[in-house]
Amino acid sequence: MTMLDLQRVTKRYGKDTVLDDISLSVDEGETVAIFGPSGAGKTVLLRLIAGMAEPEEGAILVNGEDLIDVAPENRAVGMAFQNFALFPHMSAFENIASPLEARRSTKDAVADGVHKIAKLLKIDHVLGHAPRELSNGQKQRTALARALVAAPRLLLLDDPLRNVDAKLRFEMRLELPRLLEGFGSTVLYVTQDYREAMALGNRIGVLIDGHFVQIGTPEDIYLTPTTIEVAELFGDPVINLFEGRVEKAGDGTTAAIGDAKLPLPTGYEDQVGQPVIFGIRPENIAKADDGTAGAIAAKVAALLPLNDRLVRLLVSDDGHEFYTSRDLGSEEAVGEGARLSVSAAPQDIILFERDSRRRIAPAR
Numbered sequence: 001m002t003m004l005d006l007q008r009v010t011k012r013y014g015k016d017t018v019l020d021d022i023s024l025s026v027d028e029g030e031t032v033a034i035f036g037p038s039g040a041g042k043t044v045l046l047r048l049i050a051g052m053a054e055p056e057e058g059a060i061l062v063n064g065e066d067l068i069d070v071a072p073e074n075r076a077v078g079m080a081f082q083n084f085a086l087f088p089h090m091s092a093f094e095n096i097a098s099p100l101e102a103r104r105s106t107k108d109a110v111a112d113g114v115h116k117i118a119k120l121l122k123i124d125h126v127l128g129h130a131p132r133e134l135s136n137g138q139k140q141r142t143a144l145a146r147a148l149v150a151a152p153r154l155l156l157l158d159d160p161l162r163n164v165d166a167k168l169r170f171e172m173r174l175e176l177p178r179l180l181e182g183f184g185s186t187v188l189y190v191t192q193d194y195r196e197a198m199a200l201g202n203r204i205g206v207l208i209d210g211h212f213v214q215i216g217t218p219e220d221i222y223l224t225p226t227t228i229e230v231a232e233l234f235g236d237p238v239i240n241l242f243e244g245r246v247e248k249a250g251d252g253t254t255a256a257i258g259d260a261k262l263p264l265p266t267g268y269e270d271q272v273g274q275p276v277i278f279g280i281r282p283e284n285i286a287k288a289d290d291g292t293a294g295a296i297a298a299k300v301a302a303l304l305p306l307n308d309r310l311v312r313l314l315v316s317d318d319g320h321e322f323y324t325s326r327d328l329g330s331e332e333a334v335g336e337g338a339r340l341s342v343s344a345a346p347q348d349i350i351l352f353e354r355d356s357r358r359r360i361a362p363a364r
Contacts, residue, residue, distance in 0.1 A: 009058035033201030078152030082159035093127040240322040246271040258318040261294035267362025282325035284348035295341035
């Protein structure tokens, strides 16, 4: 069942169009991560849903009800901001309790609700503290508790982990999905971190310059990005891009990249002779056996250990720089300055139109 339905929503500030004719449907209990660069319109979108601003055009429906004329306090929407936005003159308890008190809940109901959510988020020992006495992690959890305490049917989280340390951010990526599932809320989660988007979202809406350029599961967006721009936003190191062309090879086709000829999957026969851009993610490029026909011949320019992975910067014989990324110890050590041949499996090569930079889907 659809909980949230955005229908052709447009928002302008003066002459600037921040959100341009966007649509999105979110099912009940679903978490959708809204991901994109700074200035894409992510926070503005949440503000429209919460009632802090109004769109110039379009409709915002929750359970089929248009919210345009519904006051913010009557929308049953919880929101947590990236800067915590706690009331400085209130204790943590009072901050968390404020949504329940706004509903005129009884004193006992307020206390019970605050203590339950605080215990769940492991901040019950700091309920008497003022915000200035809390760590960033405790402030973040307090803001999240305030958003959750009234069991909102729709929860809006505006990059809530941005201002916390790396350790807590990692922990909360693991904890938040379980927590949100337990509450049963429908969630829009704004982030500029693609790892968070992939870890927390059942689906991801990629928002760029006020438009959703792709909406899909994390796997869909990573494996079949609609454009080069989307492909480059996901992954570290960034996806490798090679200019080349599709060539006929027996009953199939190959990706002609310089002197290399990498086999392509079926479905690209109608692209033969066309100049395209081939995208191959660093983790999908592997060392090929010596003498492998069609492999890319290259030299190792630099090595960079990255956590449990080894990133290599390679330079092909025609001068093209690209990256590989492999688990440490997963293959024979190849040091800086060494020569090697590399290749990629056909299903791991993504084709993009050279001019439009949009992905070319294989013909069925």
